[in-house]
Structure formats: C-alpha cells, structure tokens
Amino acid sequence: AQKITQTQPGMFVQEKEAVTLDCTYDTSDQSYGLFWYKQPSSGEMIFLIYQGSYDEQNATEGRYSLNFQKARKSANLVISASQLGDSAMYFCAIPNSGNTPLVFGKGTRLSVIA
Amino acid sequence: GAGVSQSPSNKVTEKGKDVELRCDPISGHTALYWYRQSLGQGLEFLIYFQGNSAPDKSGLPSDRFSAERTGGSVSTLTIQRTQQEDSAVYLCASSSRRESNYGYTFGSGTRLTVV
Numbered sequence: 001a002q003k004i005t006q007t008q009p010g011m012f013v014q015e016k017e018a019v020t021l022d023c024t025y026d027t028s029d030q031s032y033g034l035f036w037y038k039q040p041s042s043g044e045m046i047f048l049i050y051q052g053s054y055d056e057q058n059a060t061e062g063r064y065s066l067n068f069q070k071a072r073k074s075a076n077l078v079i080s081a082s083q084l085g086d087s088a089m090y091f092c093a094i095p096n097s098g099n100t101p102l103v104f105g106k107g108t109r110l111s112v113i114a
Numbered sequence: 115g116a117g118v119s120q121s122p123s124n125k126v127t128e129k130g131k132d133v134e135l136r137c138d139p140i141s142g143h144t145a146l147y148w149y150r151q152s153l154g155q156g157l158e159f160l161i162y163f164q165g166n167s168a169p170d171k172s173g174l175p176s177d178r179f180s181a182e183r184t185g186g187s188v189s190t191l192t193i194q195r196t197q198q199e200d201s202a203v204y205l206c207a208s209s210s211r212r213e214s215n216y217g218y219t220f221g222s223g224t225r226l227t228v229v
Contacts, residue, residue: 035217043203045157045220052215091156093217101147101170102218106156 002027002094004105012111013082020067021077021108023092029053032094034075035102036064039089048090051075079110087112116140118221120206126227127196135191135224139208146189147218148181149205157205163189196228 003026013019025034036048051059051066059066067076079086089109093102119138127133139146148160159173163183174180178197183189193200203225207218 033215037217042222043225044222045205045207045218047217047219050215050217096159100145100164101159101162103159104149104157 002029002032002096002103004092004094004103006090006092006105006108008108009106010109010111012113013079013086015084015112015114016081018078018080019082019110021079021090021092021110022074023076023105024072024074025092025094026073027094029095034066034068035093036066036075036077037091037093037104038086039091039107041088045091049077082112084112084114086110118206118208118219120204120221120224122224123222124225124227126229129198129228130195132192132194133196133226135193135204135206135226137189137191137206137208137221139187139189139206140210140219141187143208143210143219144186145209145211146183147207147209148189148191149207150202151205151223152202160191160204193226196226198228201226201228 005024032053034051038046049061049064051068058068063080065078089107091107092105121136144165146163149157151157161181162170178194181191203223205223207220209218
C-alpha cells in the first residue's frame, strides 16, 4: 500500500518569507500523481497543486511550487512570499495502488507570523 | 451542483443511536469518496464508489458503518449504534476521470459528536 510521510507536525514562518513543507512517499507504482491540499481552520479541503511522476518539470501554481525529487521519493511544497492567510494544515496525498483512493499524510500545521 | 454538498453540517447524537450523513457530489463526477478526520488528525479513507462498480469498502472500520450511492449520485453514510470513538468530521469528496490532475473536490464535512 502507498504511504505518505510528513515529518513536520508544525512549522512557523515569517510573513513574506518562503517555507518548505516536507513530504516523502512510498509507492510501487511506476506512474502516479502527487497532490497537496490546504485545510484552513474552517475545515474545507482545498486542492493546491498536482505533480505527475513523469512530468519533466516541477509543478508551479502561483506562489506554490513543488520540489519533486523522484529518486528520493519526495515532493516538498514550497510556498513563497507567505501570507497570514496561508496559516492552515497542509496535506500531501498519493493515490493508492490502482490509482484511487487518495492516501493522505498526517499533515503539517503552518503558522504565518506577522 | 457547483460543489460537493454535505448535510447536516453538524450532528450531535446519543451513544447507541444510528445516524445518516448525506453527500451530494458534483454533477457528472463518477467517483465519490468518504473520509473521516478525527480531531487534529489526517484523513482516514472509509469507502469509495466509482460509477456502477462495486464499492471499495476496505476502509470501513467496523460493520456498524455502511454506505450506499443511489443512481450514481447522492450517497448516504450510515453509522449504526454510534460509539464515542465515532466522533469526527466526515468528509465526502467527488472526482472526475477527465479532471484527475485536480484531485478531489471536498465538501465542507459533517461534524459528528457522539455523547
């Protein structure tokens, strides 16, 4: 079964600074995708960014980018120019074998400090 | 609909009672998922429906949990004889194969409290 490991239970970052949230995974699939979600205190899960395992370039979406290192099985999320509204839980996820359902890590709580 | 709708948003029930949680997915999404999130924890997969295929029930924690999806659309998660450890936020999500790179769209969840 697939497994996601997020080793940082909590992170603090100064407003306007960049922060990296770690995610490593274990999969036996050759082709897979990696997803990051944001969960604010209101509870909804918001899709942020996707990385395909065969994508040649790291995914970027606005202030979000992925540092994807396939050989190391890591897909770290980089948030640039942090804003107070970025304070939330962040989850990394990978589809289970056979492409569904998504398996989530335990999450990292990011706190942005003014 | 425009998004995934879940009802009720909050449910308080007495231990031993049965509860039903409803999920209305995005129109046209063939896949529907139920997850459970206990306080401060990650998401625990419960059950998955894909089109007309038999559901993947591998995540259901006990036989007190069941779910159905009628007409390939609305789904109901039923918990019988609720226990205090069932207290959690129950999240429903749906997805489309054509938009697989966008992952799932989640509802706002049902917060279940068993007293």
